[in-house]
Amino acid sequence: MVREPKLYIVPLGGLGEIGKNMMVVRYGENILVIDSGLMFPEEDLLGIDMVIPDITYLLENKNIVRGIVLTHGHEDHIGALPYVLRELNVPVYGTRLTLGILKEKLRERQMVDEAKLYCVKPRDIISIGPFKIEFIRVSHSIPDAVSLAIETPVGVIVHTGDFKLDQTPVDGEVTDFNRLAQLGEKGVLVLLSDSTNVERPGYTLSEKVVGQTFDDSFRQANERIIVATFASNVHRLQQAITTAYRYKRKVAVVGRSMVNVVNIARELGYLKVPEDILIELDEAGRLPRNQVVYLTTGSQGEPMSALTRMASRDHRQVEIMPGDTIIISATPIPGNEKLVARVIDQLFKLGANVIYEAVSGIHVSGHPSQEELKLMINLVKPKFFIPVHGEYRMLIKHARLAREMGIPESNIFVAENGQVLELSRRSGRLAGRVTAGRVLVDGLGVGDVGNIVLRDRRQLSQDGILIVVVTISKESGQIISGPDIVSRGFVYVRESEELMEDAKGKVKLALDKCSAKKMSEWASIKSMVRDDLSRFLYEKTRRRPMILPIIMEI
Ligand SMILES: [Zn+2]
Numbered sequence: 001m002v003r004e005p006k007l008y009i010v011p012l013g014g015l016g017e018i019g020k021n022m023m024v025v026r027y028g029e030n031i032l033v034i035d036s037g038l039m040f041p042e043e044d045l046l047g048i049d050m051v052i053p054d055i056t057y058l059l060e061n062k063n064i065v066r067g068i069v070l071t072h073g074h075e076d077h078i079g080a081l082p083y084v085l086r087e088l089n090v091p092v093y094g095t096r097l098t099l100g101i102l103k104e105k106l107r108e109r110q111m112v113d114e115a116k117l118y119c120v121k122p123r124d125i126i127s128i129g130p131f132k133i134e135f136i137r138v139s140h141s142i143p144d145a146v147s148l149a150i151e152t153p154v155g156v157i158v159h160t161g162d163f164k165l166d167q168t169p170v171d172g173e174v175t176d177f178n179r180l181a182q183l184g185e186k187g188v189l190v191l192l193s194d195s196t197n198v199e200r201p202g203y204t205l206s207e208k209v210v211g212q213t214f215d216d217s218f219r220q221a222n223e224r225i226i227v228a229t230f231a232s233n234v235h236r237l238q239q240a241i242t243t244a245y246r247y248k249r250k251v252a253v254v255g256r257s258m259v260n261v262v263n264i265a266r267e268l269g270y271l272k273v274p275e276d277i278l279i280e281l282d283e284a285g286r287l288p289r290n291q292v293v294y295l296t297t298g299s300q301g302e303p304m305s306a307l308t309r310m311a312s313r314d315h316r317q318v319e320i321m322p323g324d325t326i327i328i329s330a331t332p333i334p335g336n337e338k339l340v341a342r343v344i345d346q347l348f349k350l351g352a353n354v355i356y357e358a359v360s361g362i363h364v365s366g367h368p369s370q371e372e373l374k375l376m377i378n379l380v381k382p383k384f385f386i387p388v389h390g391e392y393r394m395l396i397k398h399a400r401l402a403r404e405m406g407i408p409e410s411n412i413f414v415a416e417n418g419q420v421l422e423l424s425r426r427s428g429r430l431a432g433r434v435t436a437g438r439v440l441v442d443g444l445g446v447g448d449v450g451n452i453v454l455r456d457r458r459q460l461s462q463d464g465i466l467i468v469v470v471t472i473s474k475e476s477g478q479i480i481s482g483p484d485i486v487s488r489g490f491v492y493v494r495e496s497e498e499l500m501e502d503a504k505g506k507v508k509l510a511l512d513k514c515s516a517k518k519m520s521e522w523a524s525i526k527s528m529v530r531d532d533l534s535r536f537l538y539e540k541t542r543r544r545p546m547i548l549p550i551i552m553e554i
């Protein structure tokens with residue numbers, strides 16, 4: 001019997017979560033990676049800057065990783081590349097804008113020279129090992145997004161990337177329906193499709209709708225206009241600039257990431273900017289208030305962002321005045337609702353007119369709603385179906401939707417990161433697991449912060465710390481100086497003198513106990529001090545600060 005060739009699909013990120021997307025395709029001794037994204041940390045990851053996929057599986061198979069193909073330039077698809085390429089400098093393929101944004105990231109880290117970047121465009125077909133990869137244009141909230149059709153010896157994989165089926169995209173670049181339909185006609189083995197918006201019925205509105213809303217709000221504005229949106233949403237920036245031009249206003253761009261995107265997109269021709277419309281911030285400050293539009297970051301209420309600083313009157317160059325119009329052209333990402341609400345409140349307090357979420361058409365999603373997801377399945381007509389890019393409930397709902405579309409239950413796979421999916425021409429099954437998970441990035445450290453460090457940070461953030469310093473005589477074991485107690489984040493020491501004196505007393509008692517028992521192990525003496533003091537403080541305050549005993553011997 002001839003063994004049937006097997007294809008393996010291994011998600012390393014983006015399943016059961018929104019973000020850090022990374023998918024592995026393996027055939028024999030060949031691995032192809034799709035995307036390499038990051039995720040912004042949730043609140044409980046104290047001090048963590050970003051989260052990236054665990055690529056142990058790729059490093060274990062270093063010699064057979066043939067390349068990385070990118071679907072588009074969002075952080076959750078390219079943000080981990082500087083870290084991945086440092087360990088695994090393989091060729092990277094992406095469209096022009098995607099590579100433009102990536103290059104900027106690599107340049108900041110002096111990595112651009114050694115990176116092997118290859119530019120592709122929609123309908124290009126490239127060969128990587130046994131894979132033939134075709135790039136297919138789709139609409140999304142960033143230009144130059146593509147789906148991938150990967151021809152393998154077992155069959156064709158279609159990976160949608162992030163997409164929406166916008167019939168009137170701002171740049172006129174409509175999703176390549178024809179090509180998707182042709183692929184479906186020829187036969188597709190498996191479809192991996194974006195689940196982000198599966199909970200929304202109907203169709204996602206066209207980006208054009210936002211342009212109409214901009215027009216309405218710009219027409220009614222008498223003072224300054226400030227538009228906050230995602231830095232990478234070039235279509236949105238384009239519509240704001242076009243509308244500003246129509247109302248004879250100049251535009252100033254605020255916030256580093258937005259300045260970066262505007263420069264790259266403009267240079268590469270994705271952003272059409274009328275002559276002389278862009279001005280510097282100080283110039284904007286001198287112009288009459290009804291002749292200026294600011295484009296800014298901070299639509300998520302991020303504490304350090306330009307909009308948040310303006311709202312708390314903390315921005316050096318932009319002061320919000322009564323009558324200003326602030327347009328927040330975004331919906332809060334789950335988890336950011338409170339931050340955004342606080343910024344909106346502050347802006348209202350300053351007398352501004354804030355136009356946000358509640359106004360329809362001020363933001364549209366970049367992801368497909370149910371009817372678009374169905375259309376994708378009908379165009380591609382896959383044998384197998386794998387929902388990707390979504391939290392667990394979304395994957396389940398997307399699987400149900402595929403079931404309703406007639407794909408048999410046994411051909412639909414809801415997988416988790418690290419689960420291996422084995423496909424032949426006829427059948428598929430979940431076949432074991434590989435290492436997958438998250439790696440935390442904090443400052444320059446990659447992966448050096450784990451559960452223990454996080455637990456300490458959590459304890460410090462909840463009840464603070466107490467440092468106990470005692471000097472003991474080597475000969476007699478008697479206390480020579482101290483105990484002294486230093487605390488941070490526990491109680492306000494000046495108002496808690498009595499508590500601190502009693503705490504010192506407890507430490508002395510604990511040390512006396514140790515010397516009476518003739519204990520000489522430092523570790524056990526310290527833990528005695530820690531336990532006794534901790535019990536005492538809990539009785540008195542119902543708090544459990546971290547206690548660090550420092551015992552010196554002279
Ligand atoms: Zn995206």
Ligand SMILES: [Zn+2]
Nearest residue numbers: 074076077162
């Ligand atoms: Zn995404």
